[in-house]
Amino acid sequence: MSVLLVSTGPEPEHAAAGHPERPDRVAAILERIGAEADLAAIPRIDPGAAEEAAVELVHTPAHVAAVRAMAARGGGWFDGDTYCAPGSREAALRSVGAALAAVDAVCEGRSEHAFSISRPPGHHATAARAMGFCIFNNVAIAARQAQHRGRGRIAIVDIDVHHGNGTEAIFWDDPSVLYTSLHERPLYPGTGASADRGGDGAPGLTLNVPLPSGTTGEGWLSSFDGAVLPAVAAFHPDLVLVSAGYDAHSADPLATLELSSDTYGAIARRLRDLCAGSGAGSVWVLEGGYDLDALGESVAATLRGLAPPGQA
Ligand SMILES: [Zn+2]
Secondary structure, three states: OOEEEEEOOOOOOOOOOOOOOOHHHHHHHHHHHHHOHHHHOOOEEOOOOOOHHHHOOOOOHHHHHHHHHHHHOOOEEEEOOEEEOOOHHHHHHHHHHHHHHHHHHHHOOOOOEEEEEOOOOOOOOOOOOOEOOEOOOHHHHHHHHHHHOOOOOEEEEEOOOOOOHHHHHHOOOOOOEEEEEEEEOOOOOOOOOOOOOOOOOOOOOEEEEEEOOOOEHHHHHHHHHHHHHHHHHHHOOOEEEEEEOOOOEOOOOOOOOEEOHHHHHHHHHHHHHHHHHHOOOEEEEEOOOOOHHHHHHHHHHHHHHHOOOOOO
């Protein structure tokens, strides 16, 4: 089969009044998938929660303990953007678990591509701290899991409108992981300059492509085709991980790029073709995307890009 879905569901226990990173996001995606026959037919697996030991493949024991302690005392805020509800630790462990299950499915050959539709997102979380709505860095932990399963070279393609500072920092000095990001700049969290290319000893482990406010889907794809895809292909990854944020959509309230759902379909087709040429496979892990209609439509376009109708 060519694509598989992994989802923990909306996670209603992980919520804060009025916050854009909310359970309705995953609910909207699952409703959209359920409403369209070709997408509803895509096989789905229900993952278990990750163990803390898996989280510590990337995060410091002190961070894991801090999350446990904050949830146990009834919640709070890691910073001005990032809440912790009493159920947030469990939700975050399930979100990691979904990404790990997606990696396992691809590494075991059960699917060529897999998509983890889970929350909270992860790419801003650093080894030592939660930030930017993110508690544990799902995609970074997934990369380590894939390496434990024999996929030595991992390319992470971050398409979220925000720069994935946490993922970049975690793999900054690691020649086995290529981190690429196209993102709006200036925008939160302020990192992601094109001069930032990875550790001093081995430049080129990181590829940042900052884009100005108002960049269209055509402009985005032009940078993707011109810079990111060639770098990923040249890296010869054994697995492609996608930090699948949908907040570069024109309807998104948190940023000002102008992508459409069709852009996301085009991105998926390009990565499918790249993987087909190398046998790598891809694992998509949900990050941002805060307009519910745009999010549902764009994930649908991604899935159709990965598995054209009739090929699921
Ligand atoms: Zn984002």
